[in-house]
Amino acid sequence: xxxxxxxxxxxxxxxxxxxxxxxxxxxxxxxxxxxxxxxxxxxxxxxxxxxxxxxxxxxxxxxxxxxxxxxxxxxxxxxxxxxxxxxxxx
Numbered sequence: 001x002x003x004x005x006x007x008x009x010x011x012x013x014x015x016x017x018x019x020x021x022x023x024x025x026x027x028x029x030x031x032x033x034x035x036x037x038x039x040x041x042x043x044x045x046x047x048x049x050x051x052x053x054x055x056x057x058x059x060x061x062x063x064x065x066x067x068x069x070x071x072x073x074x075x076x077x078x079x080x081x082x083x084x085x086x087x088x089x090x
Contacts, residue, residue: 024066028057032075039082047086051079 002008035050055076062072 021064021066024061024064028054028061028067031057032079035079039079039086042086044083044087047083051083054079 002011031050031054035047035054038047038050058067058072058076061067062069
């Protein structure tokens with residue numbers, strides 16, 4: 001328990017931020033799972049739209065500091081590589 005009003009306030013802020021970060025991270029993970037499923041299924045049109053939306057969410061999460069910017073870049077690069085292989089194969 002916080003002994004000072006400022007410490008109590010910081011704790012309330014920490015809880016709010018953690019909840020916000022959890023929401024952003026969870027939404028990004030869900031979108032990423034859907035995009036990977038579309039890539040695995042071989043649906044090029046759906047995969048293109050989902051990969052584009054995941055890239056946007058990853059950039060947003062990285063700008064907010066929820067995930068590291070290089071981690072977001074790495075995931076985007078891998079998704080685009082898979083998408084490129086899928087689109088050129090068929």
